[in-house]
Amino acid sequence: MDPEARKVIEMGYGGAERLTMNMGPQHPSAHGVFRAILTLQGETVVGMDAVIGYLHRCHEKLGETLTYTQYPSIASKTDYVAAMSSELAYVRAAELLGKIEVPKRAQYLRVLVGELQRIASHCVWLGTWCMDMGGALGGGATVFLYCIREREMVLDLFEALVGARLLYGFHQVGGTRYDLPAGWVQTCRETVDFIDRRITEWEEMLEDNDFFLARARGVGVISRELAQEIGISGPLIRASGVNYDIRRAEPYSSYEDFDFKVPVETAGDCYARYRVRMVEFRESSKIVRQVLDGLPEGPISSRPGVKSVGQVRIPKGEAYARVEGPRGEVGCYLVADGSAKPYRMKWRGASFSNLAVLPHIIPGHKVADVVAIMGSVDPVFGEVDR
Amino acid sequence: MGEALSGFIAGFIVLNAVVGIVTYVTLLERKFAARMQSRIGPYRVGPHGLLQPIADALKLMMKEDIVPRLADRVVYNLAPVVFLIPCMLIFATIPFAPGLGVADLNIGILFFLAVSAMEIVGLFMAGWGSNNKYALLSAMRAVNQIISYDLPFIFTALVPVLLAGSLRLSDIATAQAGLWFVFYPVIGQLAFAAFIITTLAAENRVPFDILEAESELVAGFRVEYSGMKFALIQLGEYAHMVGTSFLGALLFLGAWAGPGPAWLGPVWFLLKAMGVFLLVTWVRWSFVRIRVDQILAISWKLLLPLSLLLLMATALVVVLRSGPGV
Numbered sequence: 119m120d121p122e123a124r125k126v127i128e129m130g131y132g133g134a135e136r137l138t139m140n141m142g143p144q145h146p147s148a149h150g151v152f153r154a155i156l157t158l159q160g161e162t163v164v165g166m167d168a169v170i171g172y173l174h175r176c177h178e179k180l181g182e183t184l185t186y187t188q189y190p191s192i193a194s195k196t197d198y199v200a201a202m203s204s205e206l207a208y209v210r211a212a213e214l215l216g217k218i219e220v221p222k223r224a225q226y227l228r229v230l231v232g233e234l235q236r237i238a239s240h241c242v243w244l245g246t247w248c249m250d251m252g253g254a255l256g257g258g259a260t261v262f263l264y265c266i267r268e269r270e271m272v273l274d275l276f277e278a279l280v281g282a283r284l285l286y287g288f289h290q291v292g293g294t295r296y297d298l299p300a301g302w303v304q305t306c307r308e309t310v311d312f313i314d315r316r317i318t319e320w321e322e323m324l325e326d327n328d329f330f331l332a333r334a335r336g337v338g339v340i341s342r343e344l345a346q347e348i349g350i351s352g353p354l355i356r357a358s359g360v361n362y363d364i365r366r367a368e369p370y371s372s373y374e375d376f377d378f379k380v381p382v383e384t385a386g387d388c389y390a391r392y393r394v395r396m397v398e399f400r401e402s403s404k405i406v407r408q409v410l411d412g413l414p415e416g417p418i419s420s421r422p423g424v425k426s427v428g429q430v431r432i433p434k435g436e437a438y439a440r441v442e443g444p445r446g447e448v449g450c451y452l453v454a455d456g457s458a459k460p461y462r463m464k465w466r467g468a469s470f471s472n473l474a475v476l477p478h479i480i481p482g483h484k485v486a487d488v489v490a491i492m493g494s495v496d497p498v499f500g501e502v503d504r
Numbered sequence: 505m506g507e508a509l510s511g512f513i514a515g516f517i518v519l520n521a522v523v524g525i526v527t528y529v530t531l532l533e534r535k536f537a538a539r540m541q542s543r544i545g546p547y548r549v550g551p552h553g554l555l556q557p558i559a560d561a562l563k564l565m566m567k568e569d570i571v572p573r574l575a576d577r578v579v580y581n582l583a584p585v586v587f588l589i590p591c592m593l594i595f596a597t598i599p600f601a602p603g604l605g606v607a608d609l610n611i612g613i614l615f616f617l618a619v620s621a622m623e624i625v626g627l628f629m630a631g632w633g634s635n636n637k638y639a640l641l642s643a644m645r646a647v648n649q650i651i652s653y654d655l656p657f658i659f660t661a662l663v664p665v666l667l668a669g670s671l672r673l674s675d676i677a678t679a680q681a682g683l684w685f686v687f688y689p690v691i692g693q694l695a696f697a698a699f700i701i702t703t704l705a706a707e708n709r710v711p712f713d714i715l716e717a718e719s720e721l722v723a724g725f726r727v728e729y730s731g732m733k734f735a736l737i738q739l740g741e742y743a744h745m746v747g748t749s750f751l752g753a754l755l756f757l758g759a760w761a762g763p764g765p766a767w768l769g770p771v772w773f774l775l776k777a778m779g780v781f782l783l784v785t786w787v788r789w790s791f792v793r794i795r796v797d798q799i800l801a802i803s804w805k806l807l808l809p810l811s812l813l814l815l816m817a818t819a820l821v822v823v824l825r826s827g828p829g830v
Contacts, residue, residue: 137637137641139637139638139641146718146719146722147719158641161641161644161645161796161797248792249719251719251792251793252710252711252792252793253710253713253718253719253792253793255713255716255718256710256713256788256789256792256793257710257711257788257789257790257791258710258719258792258793259537259541259789260537260541260790263541263542267542327791327792329711329792329793329794330791330792332794332798333792333793484796484797485641485720485721486714486717486720486793486795487795488720489719489720
């Protein structure tokens with residue numbers, strides 16, 4: 119925060135001249151439906167009220183009315199930009215409860231789609247963030263279209279694998295529902311190599327651009343203390359200097375088999391978050407290559423194929439499973455009562471917790487920074503409101 | 505009487521030609537941007553989308569004209585016209601070929617600069633009259649930005665004036681018969697670069713498009729406009745852009761000079777202006793927008809002193825070149 123802005127807030131002069139401006143729920147940079155009530159002092163934001171809930175679809179109640187076989191394909195609708203990770207959180211919770219083994223091949227396949235999903239999701243993030251800063255009628259739109267073009271290739275891979283492009287239903291309790299089709303591995307390798315080269319291009323386009331740096335550096339600083347207090351996760355907390363990645367801290371689905379780096383930046387600003395995600399792009403493709411190299415043979419599920427929706431019964435108990443989604447910790451808490459449906463279900467959305475940091479960091483910035491910071495947090499409102 | 509009539513006819517022709525060029529410049533920009541973004545761009549209306557601008561204009565004419573209930577009706581309704589008139593007037597002094605223009609004033613460039621600075625009045629009226637917070641913020645930004653960038657814009661535009669020794673635009677064009685001012689050692693290139701930057705700001709293009717800033721202010725000062733009023737504002741913006749491109753081509757690129765017979769002059773001029781326009785468009789579609797405080801800092805701390813220095817250096821060069829006592 120620049121000292122001038124700090125003075126505006128602390129002195130509070132001008133009192134009655136403040137302007138209350140409503141950003142959203144329908145706004146070009148709302149990333150969905152998000153309402154920010156901004157209090158402005160000239161161009162400087164002195165207060166922000168975040169209003170969420172416009173996309174509430176009773177997901178947790180829905181989880182109680184659908185069986186363990188049905189819900190995974192609905193779970194993908196919480197975070198529709200990274201559907202694979204929310205599916206995985208749900209089936210992992212069910213597997214923990216039922217103590218269900220997952221075959222090695224299925225675990226590897228889960229890692230594979232999870233990392234591809236991370237690449238696709240970060241593509242959306244980079245594109246929309248640049249569009250927030252650069253405008254739909256400017257360089258931002260150019261970056262956006264480049265990113266969406268590359269995301270399309272990952273979606274093509276998913277389409278060949280699952281048949282769906284956005285909401286997959288790939289995971290099921292005990293394993294995965296689909297195995298790799300013929301020729302998929304080769305296409306996947308080529309795609310990942312291609313996207314790696316493209317990432318270098320994007321970096322050249324953005325990091326050699328002083329205007330981009332001016333917009334990203336020193337803007338929206340989240341201190342290490344604030345980050346831990348709010349409970350943000352994923353690239354945000356790693357950009358604030360906390361080396362925390364669930365894939366490393368609490369490996370699931372055989373993540374301990376793979377060699378990858380967890381990027382950590384200390385600045386905590388938009389640029390640090392950008393750098394963390396750019397490194398994650400490359401680390402994800404590294405993991406994808408390792409999975410493809412070491413993919414074991416064997417069954418893809420420890421349970422028989424789905425014949426009826428009430429087929430999976432989970433014994434009484436409760437469990438919390440978490441996975442590292444592209445936006446951070448995606449958690450699913452399940453209470454089972456022995457039937458084919460959970461008794462209670464609760465989501466821990468990464469975007470929801472990350473969004474809570476906004477009112478703490480936005481005051482003191484200019485209106486233009488609000489959209490840059492919001493874009494760098496990368497919220498998906500399907501996951502915030504559920 | 506005869507002179508007034510011929511002036512009227514010339515004005516009528518130029519006005520319509522400008523509207524035609526401006527309409528098709530939108531298509532040019534869209535096609536160019538589409539190529540940059542690995543898209544195709546407008547393609548469906550007519551061969552290669554050639555009828556797209558006409559379809560757009562027809563669509564805007566048929567749109568409902570909405571006036572916000574609490575808007576200041578007089579100001580709101582007048583603003584598009586007040587905005588459009590200066591944007592059209594700037595073409596009055598541009599000579600499209602030797603002797604081919606509406607009015608070749610002996611202070612042509614001053615007229616151009618003065619009139620183009622007047623568009624801010626219409627802009628602010630639109631922002632104020634809409635009774636919309638986004639529009640108001642945008643209008644405030646507009647005043648800030650245009651006032652800060654008009655000074656360096658004028659200083660850089662005065663560099664060719666000094667080199668040519670005349671304020672008349674046709675004189676500046678003929679003075680470049682030997683050497684286009686953009687090729688004038690050091691000074692020419694610096695002035696041209698500064699001219700392009702200030703042009704970007706004066707035309708409210710990315711990276712200086714904080715008035716429109718659709719990701720922050722939705723559409724800025726024209727957020728409440730619809731139908732023909734919106735079309736008039738768009739027309740004004742693009743007319744201003746085309747006018748400034750012509751000015752750039754005239755001040756730095758030798759205007760109508762080019763190979764071939766003399767009647768090809770206007771064609772060369774148009775091509776050069778479109779070259780300047782595409783240069784600006786190129787920057788627009790590859791940069792991100794910068795913040796209002798950064799924009800002001802660039803103008804007052806960097807561009808203004810540098811353009812002033814450049815102007816003084818040019819004056820020095822001109823004096824030295826012509827020798828003492830002249």
